[in-house]
Amino acid sequence: MLLKKLSISLITVVSLLCPSFQVFAADVILGGQSIGIELDYEGVMITGTYEISIDNHPYDPASDGFMSGDLITKVNHQDIESIQELMNEIKACVEKKQEIILTLRRQKQTFEKELKFQTKDHQFTTGLYVQDGLTGIGTMTYYNPQNHHFGALGHMMCDTSLSSDISVKNGTIYHSYVKNIKPSQNGNPGEKIADIGSIEIGTLFDNNNYGIYGQYTNLSGKNQTISTASIDEVELGDAYFLTVLDGHTMSRCSIRITHLKKQSEPDIKGITFEITDNEVLSLTNGIVQGMSGSPIIQNNKLIGCVTHVDMNNVHQGYGLYIDWMLKNDK
Template identity: 85%
Template sequence: MLFKKLSISLITVVSLVFPSFQVFAADVILGGQSIGIELDYEGVMITGTYDISIDNRPYNPASDGYQSGDLITQVNQQNVESISELMESVKNSVEKNQKIMLTLKRQNKTIKKELKFQKKDDQFTTGLYVQDGLTGIGTMTYYNPETHHFGALGHMMYDTSLSSDTTIKNGTVYNSYVKKINPSQNGNPGEKIAKIGSIEIGRLYENNNYGIYGQYTNLSDQLQTISTASMDEIELGEAYFLTVLNGHEVSRCSIRITDLKKQNEPDVKGITFEITDEEVLSLTNGIVQGMSGSPIIQNNKLIGCVTHVDINNVHQGYGLYIDWMLKNDK
């Protein structure tokens, strides 16, 4: 059986509409650090299928209705939450010559399916690719010292290769070390190449269209406290964002805000900006994946975070107002 675990760098977003509301300024601890995120499925996700041979005939689980995005929650009515538990349960059933019945979750439906397998030389294969979690690299936006909550990314973390609309709510955030930058090109955004560290920063409780949010447990005492600005305070013109481009060092990137949308409800493209920092451009050639969540500062106030790149002009990016992130800091 072949298993894989997906790793992604984050920059894309999906919009969702909430009622209008008023947000008040807050004092928060400024982010900018590179973070590694591990999200946990409530089971084991099927990410694809492949051909095997059963009774000397070709077989693919897709022919029995298995789909990418199906979540395996039980094997013969025993709960499974990880690849190791799935493998052990299937192995035990194979050794006992038992029929293997999987319980699948597909959107809001529960489905029962028999798992067929190929056995050869005491080894078995099932024709299923699976993963038990999702990992990615992004940037911390802020920490809230009053609630001990944090907000990051500015958009949902999800697997675009899967057809499932399953939203992963739980997970862990770690420190991250940026090893190199693959520069962006128009039509082909670049990315940070980073290693997820072993120092746990906190646990996630929310993963939605406006970022990931959680409770932090580990925080450096060298960080800066900053006030947030409402969208009415933000101006066109000079600003900067903070992000990591090498190792753990937080770098400052100068930008020019070119458009501001006055919003009565959340939207991800409230702030339009372009990078003007020649030193940063020489390294990244624009916005790269992994900058999601990079805090944007203007007039010594936190105004929002980087969310995604204009794929046709990678020097241009978009940001989410900090107002909407504070709304999600529940």
């Protein structure tokens, strides 16, 4: 049986003094909204295997060279991009009693392997668990009205449970509704429990180490324009970030910036902060998954976004300078 992994919780995952640098300051529309993200593989990803019976002998595809993270791109040289297309091609081969050859991508290499299968009661079973995309929850950082681009997350979206190095570039973002919060504990970050809506916000054109970027097509609600700050303008001390903790309502979370890295090239964890907002802490007990991308504001300027949690102290988090998001918005 081929099974699709329906959702993956998005990451708020558990750097050189330098000379002056180019500033990418801009006036943007402030984010803070909860978003649902769907990324599409250029094929179908193997996420695991299970044992089947071939000629009355136990058989596990993992023992035959199939690995989690392998991307299936073709069946008997026919391109496939979805689970439905994969199933249709395999079913046609089974009915014709043809040998099934899969084209796989692994670690930038392409090769072919025979797919074995078990048939019973006119059904076929392959021993493969698969998915054709990633689904997750995050936070919008900004919208750029000059080019209708958006930036969110502040880090790459990927399935860390897989060994694949394949990055997914294309996808769609939607409105999201936060239903509940699972609080964080040291060593075990919590998460936002949310539903992905049907209202499409835009399409993605990049998914890199500094966020997801795309073209927005639907911008609703009150839109606050804000200037972005250069790295040299960011200071130690009080600031806040915006994120959704209930429904569609944005909450303001007070923080104190405790350390800053001066960086001349894009790098992660430039901003270190701790949450000082007792009301937010009573709900989340710290940084939770789904806060990634939450815009950080200081002195009425957008300075960056939340990206990581300190696994040993979930009240403490890290942020990416907004300069690096603007530079990577191409």
